[in-house]
Amino acid sequence: MLKHRYTFYFAFFAIALLSFINRDLTPVNELKYISIALEALQSNHWFAFYNHGQIYADKPPVYFWIIMVGIKLFGTNGAALFTCLFSILPAIGIAEVMHRWTKHELKPAMGNIAVVMLISSGLFLACAIILRMDMLMALFITLALYQFHLAFIRQQQYLAPSAQRYFILLFILLALLIKGPVGLLLPVLSIFAFLWQKKSLKQWSLYFPLKGVLLFLLIIGLWGLGIDYDGGHQYLYQLTIGQALKRGIHASVHPEPIYYYLQSAFSTLQPWSLLLVVSGLGFILQFFKSKSQLETQSKLSDTACLFLTVTITGVVMLSAVSSKLEIYFLPLMPFVIFASVMILQQLNERKWWLWGLYPIAVLTMIAPIVALFFTSALDKLPVSLSDAYLLLASLFIFGVITMGLLLKQKYQHAVVSLGCTMLAIILVAALVVPKYNNLLGVEQVANLAQQQSPKYGNQGYYAYKKESLQNMDVYFNQPVRLINTVQQAVNLKVGSVIITKNKQAEIIKALAAKGQKPSYINTEGKYTLLVR
Structure with missing residues (x-):
């Protein structure tokens, strides 16, 4: 039996860090984030971000600031390893917060089991070993709700309000500035639903004091001014109204049916999905079997009620949004798993x-x-x-x-x-x-391109019909220009380096039609490098 959760934390940290050290970055997201941060540093942008000159208003600034700090301290190569800590450590942080939150309700062994289940669940584990801002946002959502519950307990004990209510707003603000509206809506709607359930909505201002809310709005306003100054009205529109239309109302990216999360939860919570389902069924059966003893046997604690409220509220909220991805379910996972373990302990069979x-x-x-x-x-x-x-x-x-x-x-x-x-x-x-x-990344083909380009006069790098290959500028420290037609490829200067994925035959055929052939050609995994 696991004697102490820190043993599991250490094993998880070491394995996750090793996976980052040994693998290439994926060009679609991980390399893109570093490319965006590098472009921001080169163009001196701090509030408005661009991906190869195109507005990138999908994400707020904090995560990019972290990457920018990493680039400044360790260069582009070290920035990835630095940034990965902001996925691994928040994962451990979430598990530890949840353990401490439930330490008075879960037996020590059960608390350790809940930690193991959370960290080793499929989606949670996967998100901890990739470069994305979701785990960091999930940490601050968890912290915000934890601070709310501590404040709620103080109120129940008729104690004077403490600084916890300001920490609620601070953590919500950080979650918002890391990922966007989910960081604001999930904790706020969950707190609203919980207080409504407890018939305590009149106490709303105790948890969201006016001074704190005004300061919150002031910071958001200053952020908006910074965006407007740095990127102009168009960028501000894209970040607010544009994102609401693109993802919230009529999704142009990741559109899925309303039942998507109910369908995908079984896979994202593996290998614990069946156990979580069984815990729910066990509680329901106990409820109907022992209805007369509800107050003593089947009543959930306030903590478990809050966890279930967050889960239900989150699923409803995410399902109402038009754009859906499995990874959006991540902030709910700690509450789903710990609530289930609390129920299993209560069932005691x-x-x-x-x-x-x-x-x-x-x-x-x-x-x-x-x-x-x-x-x-x-x-x-x-x-x-x-x-x-x-x-x-x-x-x-x-x-x-x-x-x-x-x-x-x-x-x-x-x-x-x-x-x-x-x-x-x-x-x-x-x-x-x-x-x-x-097969995973593009670093090997980038190294090959850097070896060959000087031999043919350094005529520049080009990505053929594959936008994500532009993010290879992280390796080259110079732009990778996108070309979308064979004619553009044929018209390039001799010595130009072209990188493509499964499209090299088109270029070779077009050159052959003009009695020409590539000066050099080689394939690395899924990608092919040609020198014009």
């Missing part, structure tokens, strides 16, 4: 744990064996058979351990074993990923 854990343990143990009978399918994977077998072996070993623990009815130990299974998967991936960086 091993059968609920066993029903929720047995199927995933069986799958973890049996799936690797079944996969061995489909080697033809394994051959089609973009990894070598030896690496696939290593991953399958890890799954099988931990599956056997988990099943053995369940057979002994040591369900708490089994949870830790499954959590370690998820970390083992990330560890194996981190160890083998350098072999496949040419």
Whole structure:
């Protein structure tokens, strides 16, 4: 059994950091964020951000400021490793805040189990090992709601209001400036729903004091003035009205049906989805079975009520927004998992744990064996058979351990074993990923381009029909220009370096039609480099 949660924190931190060190950045998002920050530094923009000259009003400034600090301190190469800490450490921070929040309601062993479940859940773990601002926003949303609950407890005890109510506003402000409207709406609507449920809406001003709200609005106003000064009215419009139309009302990006999160939650919460469903069913059954004893057996604590309120409010709010992505569910995950563990502790019957854990343990143990009978399918994977077998072996070993623990009815130990299974998967991936960086990122083809360009006169870098390749300016420290037609490629100066993804045949054919051919051509993974 995990004796202390810090053991799991350390293992998670080490494995997550190793995965960042060993892998290339993805050009679509991770490299793009560094490119935007680099462009902001070069053009001296601090409030308005651009991606290769085009307005990028999708995100507020704080995360880009962090990357800019990283570039200033460690250069473009070190900035990625510096920025990754703002995904890993907030993940640990969320788990620790939730543990301390529930320490008076969860037994120590159950508190540790909740930590393991949170950190090792699929979406949460994935978001902790990529460069995105979502985990940092989720931390401040969690902190805002934690401070609200502390203030609520003080009010229930008839104690004088404390500085906690100002910390509520501070953390909401930071969440807003990191990611945008979700950082504001989720905590505010959750607090409103909770106070309404408790028939305490009249106390709203105790948690949102007028002075604090005015200061909050003043800072937002100053931010707006900074945007208007730095980027003009058009940028300010795109950040506010434009984003509301683009993502909130009639989504032009990531449009999904209203039931999307109910559909995707089962996969994002793996490997704990079935256990969470079982906990909910167990509580419902207990509620109807012991309705006369509701006050003593089935009544939820204020903490659990708040967690469930945040979950329900968040799902309704996110479902009402037209643009949807699985990662938007991230801020709700701590509340879903900890509320479920609190319910499981209240049910106090091993059968609920066993029903929720047995199927995933069986799958973890049996799936690797079944996969061995489909080697033809394994051959089609973009990894070598030896690496696939290593991953399958890890799954099988931990599956056997988990099943053995369940057979002994040591369900708490089994949870830790499954959590370690998820970390083992990330560890194996981190160890083998350098072999496949040419499939994941573009650093290898960038290095090749830098080697070849001087040999042909340094005529510049061009991305053919692939906008995300412009973000390779992070490696070149000079612009990568986008060309979208074969004629543009043919008209480039001899010696120009062209990078493309699966489109090289078009250029070669067009050059051949003019009796020409590339001066140099080579393929690295999914990308091809041609020298005109």
